[in-house]
Amino acid sequence: MNGRQFTQLVLLSAVWGGSFPLIRVAAPAFGPVAMACLRCALAALVLSAIMRWTRQAWPAREHWRSLTGLGILTLVVPFVLYNWAGLVLPAGYSAVLNATAPMFGVLAGVMLAQERFTPSKGVGCVLGLLGVTLLLSLGPVNPGLDVVLAALACVVAAACYGFGAIFMKRATLAHHALPASAVVHLTSALVLVPAAAATAPSQAVGMPALLALLVLGAVTSGFTYWISMRLMRDIPASASTSSAFLIPLFGVTWGALFLGEPLTAGMLPGVLFILMASALLTGFNPIKAFGRGKR
Numbered sequence: 001m002n003g004r005q006f007t008q009l010v011l012l013s014a015v016w017g018g019s020f021p022l023i024r025v026a027a028p029a030f031g032p033v034a035m036a037c038l039r040c041a042l043a044a045l046v047l048s049a050i051m052r053w054t055r056q057a058w059p060a061r062e063h064w065r066s067l068t069g070l071g072i073l074t075l076v077v078p079f080v081l082y083n084w085a086g087l088v089l090p091a092g093y094s095a096v097l098n099a100t101a102p103m104f105g106v107l108a109g110v111m112l113a114q115e116r117f118t119p120s121k122g123v124g125c126v127l128g129l130l131g132v133t134l135l136l137s138l139g140p141v142n143p144g145l146d147v148v149l150a151a152l153a154c155v156v157a158a159a160c161y162g163f164g165a166i167f168m169k170r171a172t173l174a175h176h177a178l179p180a181s182a183v184v185h186l187t188s189a190l191v192l193v194p195a196a197a198a199t200a201p202s203q204a205v206g207m208p209a210l211l212a213l214l215v216l217g218a219v220t221s222g223f224t225y226w227i228s229m230r231l232m233r234d235i236p237a238s239a240s241t242s243s244a245f246l247i248p249l250f251g252v253t254w255g256a257l258f259l260g261e262p263l264t265a266g267m268l269p270g271v272l273f274i275l276m277a278s279a280l281l282t283g284f285n286p287i288k289a290f291g292r293g294k295r
Helices: 003-030 032-054 061-085 091-098 101-111 119-138 145-174 177-198 207-232 237-245 247-259 267-282 286-294
Strands: none
Touching: 003 032, 003 061, 003 091, 003 207, 003 247, 032 061, 032 177, 032 207, 061 145, 061 177, 091 145, 091 247, 091 267, 101 119, 101 145, 119 267, 145 177, 145 207, 177 207, 247 267
């Protein structure tokens, strides 16, 4: 990974970190499923407009089934889970738990015989579990059953991202990033329509929630998904998930600045353990990577 690619990952992390406070604003108004559906639909609309402007064609119909599966793994399931968790957990918690995605990315590589399991990766798995436990037990939120279930939902969503990175990498080798991203979001929205219609909000939605949804759909979903697929063509799948290292920093910061969420010293051990686990599992060193890119 060179310096330019690392810079792109940092920018993606800043944008994705901002999605967690936005989820906290929009999820109570729209509900987890309807919000996920609208977010995917908005992203598909933005991406299809860019496709029309750049005169790119849609992928052949025979590829839509595999792209639909990719959407279910990387959009439908994690969006609904993070939206549901956003009803309970502070944005910073969800952002930190998202940092477990690289662990699952490496585990997926091992299971699919694309990476070798090493002692350092085993230690990383243990540290990751300890980090999640410490975050829940020492953070400012009382670890009741609803909090534990919401945290588990975040971990499952992160696992979807980790495993999905392998299949996203394969998709970038078979398709252009922009049309593939558009199909993934379009089919994900269609998959969610029945459940979204059954759980749509009955009350009027306020302007803050509408604006949050607009940014989530147009920016943190559509545009950044496209950019991440372009980047993934050039770097390993496990390295692409390393953006999750920085998402907690931005997620916690944006949550504190815009939502007034508390920052406590008790959160630090859990955050450090999760980040150390991700580093051990991926072998990613941003300092070395950025240094190589500058030479």
